Amino acid sequence: xxxxxxxxxxxxxxxxxxxxxxxxxxxxxxxxxxxxxxxxxxxxxxxxxxxxxxxxxxxxxxxxxxxxxxxxxxxxxxxxxxxxxxxxxxxxxxxxxxxxxxxxxxxxxxxxxxxxxxxxxxxxxxxxxxxxxxxxxxxxxxxxxxxxxxxxxxxxxxxxxxxxxxxxxxxxxxxxxxxxxxxxxxxxxxxxxxxxxxxxxxxxxxxxxxxxxxxxxxxxxxxxxxxxxxxxxxxxxxxxxxxxxxxxxxxxxxxxxxxxxxxxxxxxxxxxxxxxxxxxxxxxxxxxxxxxxxxxxxxxxxxxxxxxxxxxxxxxxxxxxxxxxxxxxxx
Amino acid sequence: xxxxxxxxxxxxxxxxxxxxxxxxxxxxxxxxxxxxxxxxxxxxxxxxxxxxxxxxxxxxxxxxxxxxxxxxxxxxxxxxxxxxxxxxxxxxxxxxxxxxxxxxxxxxxxxxxxxxxxxxxxxxxxxxxxxxxxxxxxxxxxxxxxxxxxxxxxxxxxxxxxxxxxxxxxxxxxxxxxxxxxxxxxxxxxxxxxxxxxxxxxxxxxxxxxxxxxxxxxxxxxxxxxxxxxxxxxxxxxxxxxxxxxxxxxxxxxxxxxxxxxxx
Numbered sequence: 163x164x165x166x167x168x169x170x171x172x173x174x175x176x177x178x179x180x181x182x183x184x185x186x187x188x189x190x191x192x193x194x195x196x197x198x199x200x201x202x203x204x205x206x207x208x209x210x211x212x213x214x215x216x217x218x219x220x221x222x223x224x225x226x227x228x229x230x231x232x233x234x235x236x237x238x239x240x241x242x243x244x245x246x247x248x249x250x251x252x253x254x255x256x257x258x259x260x261x262x263x264x265x266x267x268x269x270x271x272x273x274x275x276x277x278x279x280x281x282x283x284x285x286x287x288x289x290x291x292x293x294x295x296x297x298x299x300x301x302x303x304x305x306x307x308x309x310x311x312x313x314x315x316x317x318x319x320x321x322x323x324x325x326x327x328x329x330x331x332x333x334x335x336x337x338x339x340x341x342x343x344x345x346x347x348x349x350x351x352x353x354x355x356x357x358x359x360x361x362x363x364x365x366x367x368x369x370x371x372x373x374x375x376x377x378x379x380x381x382x383x384x385x386x387x388x389x390x391x392x393x394x395x396x397x398x399x400x401x402x403x404x405x406x407x408x409x410x411x412x413x414x415x416x417x418x419x420x421x422x423x424x425x426x427x428x429x430x431x432x433x434x435x436x437x438x439x440x441x442x443x444x445x446x447x448x449x450x451x452x453x454x455x456x457x458x459x460x461x462x463x464x465x466x467x468x469x470x471x472x473x474x475x476x477x478x479x480x481x482x483x484x485x486x487x488x489x490x491x492x493x
Numbered sequence: 494x495x496x497x498x499x500x501x502x503x504x505x506x507x508x509x510x511x512x513x514x515x516x517x518x519x520x521x522x523x524x525x526x527x528x529x530x531x532x533x534x535x536x537x538x539x540x541x542x543x544x545x546x547x548x549x550x551x552x553x554x555x556x557x558x559x560x561x562x563x564x565x566x567x568x569x570x571x572x573x574x575x576x577x578x579x580x581x582x583x584x585x586x587x588x589x590x591x592x593x594x595x596x597x598x599x600x601x602x603x604x605x606x607x608x609x610x611x612x613x614x615x616x617x618x619x620x621x622x623x624x625x626x627x628x629x630x631x632x633x634x635x636x637x638x639x640x641x642x643x644x645x646x647x648x649x650x651x652x653x654x655x656x657x658x659x660x661x662x663x664x665x666x667x668x669x670x671x672x673x674x675x676x677x678x679x680x681x682x683x684x685x686x687x688x689x690x691x692x693x694x695x696x697x698x699x700x701x702x703x704x705x706x707x708x709x710x711x712x713x714x715x716x717x718x719x720x721x722x723x724x725x726x727x728x729x730x731x732x733x734x735x736x737x738x739x740x741x742x743x744x745x746x747x748x749x750x751x752x753x754x755x756x757x
Binding site: 237240264267268270271272274275276279280281282283284291298301302303304305307308309310311312313314315316354355356357358359360361362363375399407411417418423424426431432441442443453454455456457464466467468469470471472473474475476479480481482483484485486487488491492 | 506508509511512515517522524592593594595598618619621622623624625626627630631633634635638639640641642645655659660661662663664665666667668669670673678679680683716717718719720721722723724725726728730732733734735736739740741742743744745747748749750751752754756757
């Protein structure tokens with residue numbers, strides 16, 4: 163077996179293609195690879211043969227490892243761990259990057275413990291230690307109130323990467339690459355956590371994560387009624403509405419609308435935070451917005467430190483007047 | 494049925510600490526406890542305790558709480574007992590102050606092996622200080638157990654655990670045979686508040702305390718993550734406050750401003 167090394171990216175397959183969050187790994191991984199003087203390679207794990215290898219090559223992978231097994235269906239994390247363990251033995255990458263998706267946030271740590279190596283979750287920055295050439299991961303801690311830089315030990319050094327932090331790599335159809343099939347053996351009995359049923363809440367209209375304008379409501383709305391108002395504004399602006407965790411925990415809106423560290427990450431052009439104090443746990447989900455606007459009655463609220471424009475006032479007065487003016491401007 | 498449940502909890506700095514009072518020591522790479530503010534039990538771990546107590550109430554069981562750290566505020570770490578948990582095991586040693594999930598999971602695994610028999614291990618989905626979300630998955634690997642994550646409902650029936658797992662667009666129902674690990678999220682609902690009786694009852698309870706030497710683990714072998722820097726990011730944004738004659742006028746002016754900036 164060849165002694166290959168490189169920066170290995172795990173490409174999650176979604177609807178027959180590489181998932182958008184996995185595509186962001188190519189850019190970040192490419193920089194690490196050139197820093198290490200090693201190739202950027204990708205592992206594509208899928209339940210059946212699909213033609214996504216050219217996409218990985220066009221995004222910068224010089225070699226693509228194809229792993230096909232019926233258990234690799236996007237949900238059986240134990241099967242993914244087993245498959246990647248075998249891939250790592252074959253490829254011997256120095257760094258392994260995984261998107262911090264629902265699957266990735268479990269896959270990264272499990273694989274690290276399986277291989278006895280280190281893993282950092284939720285990377286927002288990736289670099290190399292100038293002397294040891296070990297992976298340095300910048301990651302938010304204390305709910306985003308602080309940033310830690312951690313040095314990871316082992317081979318491979320594993321990081322899961324926060325979505326929407328790194329730009330997607332440019333697609334270049336002229337790039338060349340090799341496709342290598344890696345046969346894996348996965349005994350069905352290793353899958354001990356069984357998926358019984360998926361229950362999706364009916365999402366109405368635009369997905370929060372895709373909206374260019376997002377209106378968020380917080381604890382200060384004092385009840386579910388305020389969200390009708392925000393929904394109106396969102397509709398008017400062709401955007402979507404979301405909420406902070408306290409508003410979801412209070413039962414005013416469903417948890418699927420939650421923006422923040424343990425909720426959704428939004429990166430709109432405009433984020434309007436209404437009656438949200440701006441705790442770091444919330445900002446973790448919206449600080450990627452191009453412009454943040456704050457409406458809050460407390461002039462000392464942290465949100466004004468994050469916002470570009472602010473109104474200090476009672477949302478019950480500010481928002482209806484804002485909505486009326488927007489309606490007029492857009493008519 | 495008498496389900497034996499272990500709940501792993503962590504004592505953390507109060508995440509509600511206002512950012513003005515949140516300070517770190519960049520030299521030793523550690524957050525400083527804000528003066529006059531007590532630590533708390535990690536919120537998601539309280540959700541895990543709540544999940545354990547609901548199981549205990551529905552099918553019967555014994556709930557053992559395990560916590561690892563250098564030092565504990567006794568009235569804080571006894572809160573799960575005051576809520577209704579039965580036993581408290583503290584893994585307390587100067588060497589147990591770590592942010593390396595590989596170290597933490599190995600120490601907890603050693604303690605859980607020492608405890609011996611259990612059916613279910615419950616953990617919070619992540620700790621609000623280092624947000625690693627790794628230790629429960631590490632325990633699953635080290636103990637060879639299934640792990641169901643981010644649960645908003647946990648039930649035991651017929652030798653299995655069934656959980657409703659929060660997903661970005663709804664939830665999934667997942668199941669595993671016992672023994673198993675489940676991580677719990679805030680969607681489970683508010684953890685119960687200890688009763689006065691509960692609080693009085695635990696004042697004299699002495700937790701079991703195990704030190705590093707009681708667990709026979711070689712910590713040096715487990716170091717995988719080293720913190721090289723810890724800092725509070727500087728925000729450069731300057732907020733322009735839009736101020737009209739009154740709140741309604743401010744709202745109207747905000748719309749005009751956003752239009753002017755071509756944001757709407």
